Amino acid sequence: MANHASEADFRTRLQDLLPKLVLSPTVAAMVVFVYGFIVFTVYLSFTDSKMLPSYDWLGIDNYVKLWGLRAWWTAVTNLAVFATLYIGICTLIGLTLAILLDQKIRGEGVLRPLYLYPMALSFIVTGTAWKWFLDPGLGLQNTMQMWGWESFEFRWIKDRDMAIYTVVIAAVWQTSGFVMAMFLAGLRGIDNEILKAAQIDGASNWSLYRRIVIPLLRPAFLSAVVILAHLAVKSYDLVIALTGGGPGRATELPATFMYSYTFTRNSMGIGAASAVIMLMTIAAVMTPYIYAELKEKK
Amino acid sequence: MSVASQDTAVRTGGFVRATIYLVLIMFALFYLVPFYVMLSNSLKPLAEVTGGNMMAIPQTWTIDAWLAAWSTAQIGVEPTGLKPYFLNSILMVVPAVAISTILGALNGYVLTKWRFRFDNIVFGLLLFSCFIPFQIILIPMARMLGIMGLAGSTPGLVLVHVVYGLGFTTLYFRNYYAAFPTELVRAAQIDGAGFFRIFWRIMLPVSGPIAVVSIIWQFTNIWNDFLFGASFADVDSMPMTVALNNLVNSSTGVKEYNVHFAGAILAALPTLLVYIVAGRYFVRGLMAGSVKG
Structure with a gap:
């Protein structure tokens, strides 16, 4: 009898333990590969690591050096310009397309996938396509001139001051359809009765959207901005494929800066410091969002 | 809808x-x-x-350009075309998607139906891992793969993609299972069903839609990844995106634009196909991480 009880006891204990056991590989992976690695990179950013990690403590020298580098300032400025325009234009196009598509459009089922398919492509593919499309000798400029508009010029991709805007164009092309889908889902979730009531009160279409619909889309706005901001900071492949960081270093972003300083210029300490700053930027955007998400779910 | x-x-x-x-x-x-x-x-x-x-x-x-892109174009130093790299990508994507989706389902099940004291913190840490800039883990990951003997190999890439995909797959299944009535799980428990039995008999049969979302999301992301491929693969394990970039941006010889385009479409084909076949789920997957529910 006692034996039987202890066996049952063991079984319940095992059942109690199983969930945690099942979760443990994931927790271990997170502890080592995410948070452990973050700590390691933060540590490296305070050392004199060059080609290989070194453990000689330097203090904040790398950060001082980093913020003294012209290339880093270029990368940070580019990111600011890129992120602002990218988030702004994607949101604007996404919202416009969603509102227009929501007007009982015939052929919505055809149009929606056309807006969205670029999201399925790799940034390398997008970059390859746009690199050609924007090339003055082969792409848009050439086509316009062949079509008889002799004075047409579009050389942004070869222009140090304008090249970063070509990155914006390609990135907007890739993700604005996705933002449209987010807003469209938001619009379809709005109760029609509210709109009908406002129409009966004599609200015009314009004020209907400005006063009622757009404020109701707040959660969609928030999600869109958070996701786009995070994509912007992580942008790497698109720049590599579209401009290679050029002309010169004109389209370098923090992600490409980090890669080249760490792996080709043998300044791992500085590379690590730049990665830490990228992480802090994303954390500043994401942490409040995640915190809100968790609190609401409870 | x-x-x-x-x-x-x-x-x-x-x-x-x-x-x-x-x-x-x-x-x-x-x-x-x-x-x-x-x-x-x-x-x-x-x-x-x-x-x-x-x-x-x-x-x-x-279709000469297509044939060249597939089997004879110069990638790096080898005139192999994109074919071997296409296979590399498949060998990397299939196990990575399978493992991360299965683990995500189990995690989501534990986090919603077997709650324990710090489960929300665990989930928060997982969620944050979805959004880290991968630059922060590149250096230690390169070292770690070397120590584990997986440097430059396909299993190494699978490991990397599984680890950094777990946050998303767990998130999907957790949000999906959260809406599933816990009473059913408790009732099965009283009837004597154990942890895995409940998962197998009760949770899995209703998991179809979210499994599709998770598989599509992981497939698209891993197939399209460039950073990890460029950082951790060598010639024998190089995925399609990296090979395509080598083809397009190689500085030697005549630029065969038609071959570049054919190669780019080849690289885009699998994800485009998935998108055409299951676009509905693709949209849902994109949004599951952002919009509530």
């Missing part, structure tokens, strides 16, 4: 409607043109590509 009464009931006149259609069609062209240019130029001989108008349809139709 497509219930008519939920459409915004704004009344508009004929002129306004015409303008709306015009704007919508202009945007459709904006999204289509780059792809059209790639496709039509991949079917032209090189002379016609460099000498002609990119918007023109081919005068001489040829």
